[in-house]
Amino acid sequence: MKWMFTVAALAAAGSTFAAEPAGLLAGYQAEARKSDAAFAASAQRGAQFFSEKHGSEWSCASCHGNPPTGQGRHATTGKAIAPLAPAANPERFADAAKVEKWFRRNCNDVLGRACTPAEKADVMAFVLK
Amino acid sequence: MKPLLLGIGLALASLPAAADKQRLPPDPTYKAECGSCHVAYPPGLLPASSWQQLMARLDKHFGSDASLEAKLHDEIGRYLAANAGRRAAPPGAEPRITQTRWFLKEHRKEIPAGKNPSDCASCHKGADNGIYED
Numbered sequence: 001m002k003w004m005f006t007v008a009a010l011a012a013a014g015s016t017f018a019a020e021p022a023g024l025l026a027g028y029q030a031e032a033r034k035s036d037a038a039f040a041a042s043a044q045r046g047a048q049f050f051s052e053k054h055g056s057e058w059s060c061a062s063c064h065g066n067p068p069t070g071q072g073r074h075a076t077t078g079k080a081i082a083p084l085a086p087a088a089n090p091e092r093f094a095d096a097a098k099v100e101k102w103f104r105r106n107c108n109d110v111l112g113r114a115c116t117p118a119e120k121a122d123v124m125a126f127v128l129k
Numbered sequence: 130m131k132p133l134l135l136g137i138g139l140a141l142a143s144l145p146a147a148a149d150k151q152r153l154p155p156d157p158t159y160k161a162e163c164g165s166c167h168v169a170y171p172p173g174l175l176p177a178s179s180w181q182q183l184m185a186r187l188d189k190h191f192g193s194d195a196s197l198e199a200k201l202h203d204e205i206g207r208y209l210a211a212n213a214g215r216r217a218a219p220p221g222a223e224p225r226i227t228q229t230r231w232f233l234k235e236h237r238k239e240i241p242a243g244k245n246p247s248d249c250a251s252c253h254k255g256a257d258n259g260i261y262e263d
Contacts, residue, residue, distance in 0.1 A: 057192075063166075074166050074167065076166075076191065076192070076193070076247075077166055077167040077245060077247050077248050078245040078247075078248035078251065079165075079166060079167050079168065079248055079250065080250075081165075081166075101198075104194070104196075105193075105194040105195065105196065106194075108188075108194040109192075109193050109194050
C-alpha cells in the first residue's frame, strides 16, 4: 500500500513525479501480489485487455490505436493522440501522477470502474513490450 | 466614469475584440488538462454560464470521464470564467460550441464531408496554439 499512498500523495499535491516506465510496472505488480502472491504481469493478457471491449462502447485501442507504437485518434473528437508506447513516445509513463490520472479517467470510460493493479500491470507489460 | 466604462464594455463586446481574445494562446494548465482529447477550445467561444455547466459535470463529459482534482478544477474554472465570451449560450444541458449561432454561421458550407466539426485542428492547423486564421 505504501507505494499507492506515495502516488496518491503526489497526485494530491499536484506535483510531477519523475518516474520510469519499468518502475511503474514493478509498482503495480507488487501491489497486485498483495492479493495474489503468484501474480506476474503478462504482455499477452495486457494485449487482450487492451484490444477488447469491456461492456462499454470503447476499448483502450479505440483511441490509442493498436499497436500502441502508432498514433491514436480520439474516438469521438478525432483529435490525434500521440503514441502510447514509450518506445515511440518517451514522454509516456514518465510521471506517476499523470499515469494514475489517465488510468482513472480511461478505465472508467472503458470498464465503468477503476482498473485493478493487476490490469494496470498487464497493460503496461504490453505497452512496454 | 460610467459612460466611459460603458463605452469600453460595448467595444469589448464587439467582434474584433472577441476575435483578439480567441487568438491568445491557451493557458498552459487549461491546455494540459483539457487539450488532450480535443483542442483546447478558446474560452471566448462560450459564455461563462455554459462553461459553468460543463465544469459542473466533468465526470460525464460528452460520455467520457474528464474529471479533475479540486485544485485544477478551481484554477481552470476561474480561467474560463475570466476569459468567457459574451455571445448567446448554445442550447442544452451539455452546451456545444458547434451549436452556437456564431459557429453555425461562421462554418456554413465550410466543413468538408468526413471532417468532424469539433476537431478544429483538422482544418485550422494552428488550433492547438489558439490560431484559427486559416
